[in-house]
Amino acid sequence: MLGAPIPVLRSFDEARVKAFYLDFLGFELVFEHRFEPGLPLYMGVVLGGCTLHLSEHYGDASPGGAVRIPCDDVIAYAAGLRAKQHGNARPGEPQPTPWGTREMTIHDPSHNKLTFFSELADAEV
Template sequence: MATLGHPTPILRSFDEARTKDFYLNYLGFELVFEHRFEDWAPLYMAVKLGDCVLHLSEHYGDATPGAALRIPVDDVSAYMADLRAKKHGNSRPGEPQETPWGTREISIADPSSNRLTFFTPIDGAA
């Protein structure tokens, strides 16, 4: 039987400048690559933070705005504090919330209305 690796989500994006500002400057991801078939063509890019790799695409049909992702983080409270300290104009996460399924989490919408939920398991829960 085949062994599967980590999936790479593709999220829809619409505005290159706002998307880069949000993922690179605000969330702290690094740019892995950018691709366009022509100079005028839509952008397809990859970003990475730790083991989390995301692809962001302006291409029609690659993804639908409003997707939701759950991303584990070693300390969601510390990550939230880092994000709030940046005073980003369009996003300010609230305090982490404890869930009935044993996580502490925050949710943030990106410029294309994709919801990113960052979570930390509480006491070994998943």
């Protein structure tokens, strides 16, 4: 049996990435790893059932990746993010799609694209 995949996203600036994922998006830090002091950071973060790994290692991922993240209530999540008034990301109102979801996309400091979405109720489609 397979488990849920864990995307690895490229990162470049530890302070900005932590501020974005931990302070702004609300993820919790699960672990940090460096092979030696001063070497690139590899870290894991989690929010609810979503686990992401963020890596400063050149070979782990390409900048500008994309991840779709299911969200129980993307409208409420977006409102909470806007209320934080983060300096580099202010998501708009999540929009309905032709494929039956409501979505909000945000780019992280390494230009990875995070699309948070909720399924639309039958009455909304």
